[in-house]
Amino acid sequence: MEKKDEQVGMLPILEQPDYFPDLHASLNVYIRDWLAPRVPAVYRISVERGLSMSDAALKHQYYRPDVRIDNPASSGSIQSDTAVADAPSFVVDIPVQPQRYLAIRDQDKNLVTTIEILSPTNKKGDGYEDFRRKQEDLSAQEVHLVEIDLLREGKRRWRDERVDERDYIMTVQRGTSEIANVWATSLGQALPTIPIPLRSPDADVALPLEQIVKEYLIKSGIGRDLL
16 A cells, blocks of 8 residues: 655645634644743743734734633613613624734743734734734834744735745744744745744743644644545
Protein backbone atom coordinates (compact mmCIF):
# COMPACT_ATOMS: atom_id res chain seq x y z
CA MET A 1 0.00 0.00 0.00
CA GLU A 2 1.42 3.34 -1.01
CA LYS A 3 2.22 5.61 1.89
CA LYS A 4 0.67 9.07 1.82
CA ASP A 5 2.91 12.09 1.81
CA GLU A 6 2.86 13.69 5.22
CA GLN A 7 0.69 16.79 5.44
CA VAL A 8 2.69 19.85 6.41
CA GLY A 9 1.76 23.41 7.15
CA MET A 10 -1.66 25.00 7.33
CA LEU A 11 -4.70 23.38 5.69
CA PRO A 12 -6.76 25.80 3.58
CA ILE A 13 -9.97 24.21 4.84
CA LEU A 14 -9.18 25.50 8.33
CA GLU A 15 -9.53 29.08 7.11
CA GLN A 16 -13.20 28.56 6.33
CA PRO A 17 -15.82 29.99 8.72
CA ASP A 18 -17.03 26.51 9.68
CA TYR A 19 -13.58 25.56 10.98
CA PHE A 20 -11.57 28.64 11.90
CA PRO A 21 -13.36 29.63 15.16
CA ASP A 22 -12.56 26.23 16.64
CA LEU A 23 -8.97 26.40 15.39
CA HIS A 24 -8.58 29.88 16.89
CA ALA A 25 -9.94 28.89 20.29
CA SER A 26 -8.01 25.61 20.40
CA LEU A 27 -4.63 27.04 19.39
CA ASN A 28 -4.81 29.59 22.21
CA VAL A 29 -5.16 26.72 24.69
CA TYR A 30 -2.56 24.47 23.02
CA ILE A 31 0.00 27.29 22.90
CA ARG A 32 -0.63 28.14 26.55
CA ASP A 33 -0.20 24.48 27.54
CA TRP A 34 3.04 24.23 25.54
CA LEU A 35 4.57 27.37 27.04
CA ALA A 36 3.43 27.01 30.66
CA PRO A 37 5.97 24.35 31.76
CA ARG A 38 8.75 25.99 29.74
CA VAL A 39 8.73 29.55 31.07
CA PRO A 40 10.24 30.51 34.45
CA ALA A 41 7.91 30.15 37.41
CA VAL A 42 7.61 33.93 37.84
CA TYR A 43 5.40 34.14 34.74
CA ARG A 44 1.71 33.39 34.38
CA ILE A 45 0.18 32.61 30.99
CA SER A 46 -3.55 33.01 30.47
CA VAL A 47 -6.08 33.04 27.67
CA GLU A 48 -7.84 36.38 27.99
CA ARG A 49 -10.60 38.24 26.22
CA GLY A 50 -10.12 41.88 25.23
CA LEU A 51 -12.95 44.27 24.48
CA SER A 52 -12.76 47.03 21.91
CA MET A 53 -14.96 50.00 22.77
CA SER A 54 -15.36 53.64 21.75
CA ASP A 55 -15.83 56.47 24.21
CA ALA A 56 -17.88 59.63 23.68
CA ALA A 57 -15.00 61.29 21.81
CA LEU A 58 -14.92 58.29 19.44
CA LYS A 59 -11.50 57.31 20.71
CA HIS A 60 -11.02 53.56 20.83
CA GLN A 61 -10.07 52.07 24.17
CA TYR A 62 -9.42 48.50 25.23
CA TYR A 63 -10.51 46.83 28.40
CA ARG A 64 -9.98 43.42 29.94
CA PRO A 65 -12.96 42.64 32.18
CA ASP A 66 -11.98 41.42 35.64
CA VAL A 67 -15.49 40.33 36.60
CA ARG A 68 -18.56 39.59 34.56
CA ILE A 69 -22.05 39.34 36.05
CA ASP A 70 -24.76 37.82 33.89
CA ASN A 71 -28.39 38.60 34.67
CA PRO A 72 -31.39 37.33 32.73
CA ALA A 73 -32.77 40.07 30.47
CA SER A 74 -36.20 41.35 31.43
CA SER A 75 -38.71 42.36 28.79
CA GLY A 76 -41.39 43.61 31.18
CA SER A 77 -41.78 46.50 33.60
CA ILE A 78 -39.69 46.78 36.78
CA GLN A 79 -41.55 47.61 40.01
CA SER A 80 -39.98 49.74 42.76
CA ASP A 81 -41.37 51.51 45.80
CA THR A 82 -41.86 54.80 43.97
CA ALA A 83 -42.20 54.12 40.25
CA VAL A 84 -42.66 51.56 37.55
CA ALA A 85 -40.06 51.47 34.79
CA ASP A 86 -41.47 51.32 31.29
CA ALA A 87 -40.68 48.34 29.11
CA PRO A 88 -38.05 49.12 26.46
CA SER A 89 -39.20 49.96 22.96
CA PHE A 90 -36.76 47.47 21.41
CA VAL A 91 -33.31 45.95 21.90
CA VAL A 92 -30.14 46.30 19.83
CA ASP A 93 -26.92 44.32 19.67
CA ILE A 94 -23.91 45.82 21.44
CA PRO A 95 -21.13 46.37 18.82
CA VAL A 96 -18.36 44.78 20.88
CA GLN A 97 -16.24 41.89 19.64
CA PRO A 98 -14.47 39.93 22.39
CA GLN A 99 -11.17 38.59 21.04
CA ARG A 100 -9.22 35.83 22.71
CA TYR A 101 -5.48 36.27 23.02
CA LEU A 102 -2.65 34.95 25.17
CA ALA A 103 -1.12 37.15 27.83
CA ILE A 104 2.14 36.49 29.64
CA ARG A 105 2.43 38.44 32.87
CA ASP A 106 5.20 38.71 35.43
CA GLN A 107 4.94 38.16 39.18
CA ASP A 108 3.66 41.73 39.61
CA LYS A 109 0.90 41.06 37.02
CA ASN A 110 2.55 43.39 34.51
CA LEU A 111 1.88 42.49 30.89
CA VAL A 112 5.10 41.23 29.30
CA THR A 113 4.06 39.55 26.04
CA THR A 114 0.87 39.12 24.04
CA ILE A 115 0.33 36.35 21.51
CA GLU A 116 -2.44 37.06 19.01
CA ILE A 117 -3.78 34.48 16.60
CA LEU A 118 -5.38 36.81 14.09
CA SER A 119 -9.07 36.31 13.37
CA PRO A 120 -11.06 37.57 10.36
CA THR A 121 -12.24 40.47 12.56
CA ASN A 122 -8.62 41.60 13.01
CA LYS A 123 -8.15 41.85 9.25
CA LYS A 124 -11.05 43.87 7.89
CA GLY A 125 -12.94 47.14 8.40
CA ASP A 126 -13.18 48.67 11.85
CA GLY A 127 -11.79 45.51 13.41
CA TYR A 128 -8.55 45.96 11.49
CA GLU A 129 -8.24 49.58 12.65
CA ASP A 130 -8.97 48.60 16.24
CA PHE A 131 -6.37 45.84 16.14
CA ARG A 132 -3.74 48.11 14.60
CA ARG A 133 -4.29 50.79 17.27
CA LYS A 134 -4.18 48.27 20.08
CA GLN A 135 -0.88 46.82 18.86
CA GLU A 136 0.59 50.31 18.54
CA ASP A 137 -0.53 51.19 22.08
CA LEU A 138 0.97 47.99 23.51
CA SER A 139 4.21 48.53 21.62
CA ALA A 140 4.45 52.03 23.11
CA GLN A 141 4.26 50.37 26.54
CA GLU A 142 7.19 48.10 25.52
CA VAL A 143 5.07 44.96 25.52
CA HIS A 144 6.40 42.20 23.26
CA LEU A 145 3.93 41.46 20.44
CA VAL A 146 3.66 38.06 18.77
CA GLU A 147 1.22 37.79 15.85
CA ILE A 148 0.26 34.52 14.18
CA ASP A 149 -1.61 35.10 10.92
CA LEU A 150 -3.02 31.86 9.48
CA LEU A 151 -5.50 33.62 7.18
CA ARG A 152 -4.67 34.51 3.60
CA GLU A 153 -7.52 36.97 3.16
CA GLY A 154 -7.78 40.45 4.68
CA LYS A 155 -5.44 43.31 5.47
CA ARG A 156 -2.12 42.97 7.20
CA ARG A 157 -0.56 45.43 9.59
CA TRP A 158 2.81 45.33 7.88
CA ARG A 159 3.54 47.62 4.93
CA ASP A 160 5.93 45.39 3.04
CA GLU A 161 5.27 43.67 -0.28
CA ARG A 162 7.26 40.63 0.88
CA VAL A 163 4.57 40.06 3.49
CA ASP A 164 1.82 40.20 0.87
CA GLU A 165 3.61 37.65 -1.30
CA ARG A 166 3.33 34.85 1.27
CA ASP A 167 0.31 32.96 2.57
CA TYR A 168 0.98 32.84 6.30
CA ILE A 169 2.89 35.34 8.41
CA MET A 170 4.25 35.13 11.94
CA THR A 171 5.86 38.21 13.49
CA VAL A 172 7.67 39.00 16.72
CA GLN A 173 7.92 42.67 17.65
CA ARG A 174 10.04 43.16 20.75
CA GLY A 175 8.95 45.92 23.06
CA THR A 176 12.00 48.13 22.69
CA SER A 177 12.65 47.45 19.00
CA GLU A 178 11.62 49.52 15.99
CA ILE A 179 11.56 46.47 13.71
CA ALA A 180 9.68 43.18 13.69
CA ASN A 181 11.10 39.79 12.78
CA VAL A 182 8.98 37.96 10.21
CA TRP A 183 8.56 34.25 9.47
CA ALA A 184 6.74 33.74 6.17
CA THR A 185 5.46 30.47 4.72
CA SER A 186 3.30 29.36 1.81
CA LEU A 187 0.86 26.51 1.29
CA GLY A 188 2.61 23.18 1.58
CA GLN A 189 5.46 24.55 3.71
CA ALA A 190 5.91 23.63 7.35
CA LEU A 191 5.02 26.31 9.85
CA PRO A 192 8.07 27.73 11.67
CA THR A 193 9.26 27.51 15.23
CA ILE A 194 9.23 31.07 16.55
CA PRO A 195 10.67 32.66 19.70
CA ILE A 196 8.42 33.93 22.48
CA PRO A 197 10.26 36.78 24.22
CA LEU A 198 10.15 37.38 27.96
CA ARG A 199 11.66 39.95 30.29
CA SER A 200 15.43 40.33 30.11
CA PRO A 201 17.54 38.43 31.17
CA ASP A 202 15.14 35.49 30.72
CA ALA A 203 15.71 33.62 27.47
CA ASP A 204 13.15 33.30 24.69
CA VAL A 205 11.01 30.16 24.63
CA ALA A 206 10.73 28.33 21.30
CA LEU A 207 7.17 27.75 20.04
CA PRO A 208 6.90 24.97 17.39
CA LEU A 209 3.82 26.00 15.44
CA GLU A 210 3.95 23.05 13.04
CA GLN A 211 3.83 20.61 15.94
CA ILE A 212 1.00 22.49 17.64
CA VAL A 213 -1.16 22.67 14.51
CA LYS A 214 -0.60 18.93 13.94
CA GLU A 215 -1.74 18.28 17.51
CA TYR A 216 -4.91 20.24 16.75
CA LEU A 217 -5.53 18.30 13.53
CA ILE A 218 -5.21 14.98 15.34
CA LYS A 219 -7.34 15.90 18.36
CA SER A 220 -10.03 17.56 16.27
CA GLY A 221 -10.22 14.63 13.88
CA ILE A 222 -9.84 16.85 10.84
CA GLY A 223 -6.41 15.51 9.97
CA ARG A 224 -7.13 11.85 10.76
CA ASP A 225 -6.75 10.79 7.14
CA LEU A 226 -4.05 13.30 6.28
CA LEU A 227 -1.29 12.78 8.85
